[in-house]
Amino acid sequence: MISITLLLLGNAIAACSVLPRVPLISSGEMDQVKRSVFVIEGLVCGKNSLGTGVLVQQGVLTNAHVVAGSETLKLIDSDGREFSSFVLAIDFQTDLALLDSSRITQEPLQTSKPRLDMDVVLMVGSGKEIQAIHSEIKRLIDISIADIYGDGAYVRSGMELSADVAPGDSGGPIVNTDEEVIGLVFSRSTNNEGISYGISSEEFEKVTSQASETAVETGDCRN
Numbered sequence: 001m002i003s004i005t006l007l008l009l010g011n012a013i014a015a016c017s018v019l020p021r022v023p024l025i026s027s028g029e030m031d032q033v034k035r036s037v038f039v040i041e042g043l044v045c046g047k048n049s050l051g052t053g054v055l056v057q058q059g060v061l062t063n064a065h066v067v068a069g070s071e072t073l074k075l076i077d078s079d080g081r082e083f084s085s086f087v088l089a090i091d092f093q094t095d096l097a098l099l100d101s102s103r104i105t106q107e108p109l110q111t112s113k114p115r116l117d118m119d120v121v122l123m124v125g126s127g128k129e130i131q132a133i134h135s136e137i138k139r140l141i142d143i144s145i146a147d148i149y150g151d152g153a154y155v156r157s158g159m160e161l162s163a164d165v166a167p168g169d170s171g172g173p174i175v176n177t178d179e180e181v182i183g184l185v186f187s188r189s190t191n192n193e194g195i196s197y198g199i200s201s202e203e204f205e206k207v208t209s210q211a212s213e214t215a216v217e218t219g220d221c222r223n
Helices: 027-033
Strands: 005-007 036-042 046-058 061-062 070-076 082-087 087-089 096-099 119-124 131-145 154-161 173-175 181-189 196-200
Touching: 027 119, 036 061, 046 119, 046 181, 061 181, 070 131, 131 196, 154 173
Parallel strands: none
Antiparallel strands: 005 181, 036 046, 036 070, 046 061, 061 096, 070 082, 087 096, 119 131, 119 173, 131 154, 154 196, 173 181, 181 196
């Protein structure tokens, strides 16, 4: 288990860097995956917020720090269509949230577990459209970190990635070559350029199993 200094990526707009690597997924398969990935825009504690989310069977998964304190939320698909949404479940310790997908007609992506040295694609929306960052899982790690408000110390299963990510990329799915979601982007290193971190899909059940049928409270504003 390691303790690392991370910079959460929500609530800002910036362009992301795309690493020049050989595509792992064909253009047709990439387009199919993109249909199930969404830019998340919201009004959060009186400020505009930007993040990324992915449609799975139970709803749209993203990071809790993207939607904490949210007043309104909308999902924007790869064709630019907008769907209003709300939070069905939120976990501040794992930094995961599940959003309503009842207005969405796209097919959900399947999930799978990450493996060491796996080549992956990060689907991220910091440029206000979904882009692909080709990456590699460098380490599978247990991350000891505070909750999204900086309180306590909790352990979440995660991974270290060889990728640059930017504000607005939080919640972007980490996808393997079988087009399965094996984690979510949630932070970048403050010490090492080109290193970012993801939450493992092994943590997803902690929020998907708590899904409500109606909107839930989204917590306090983050400083």
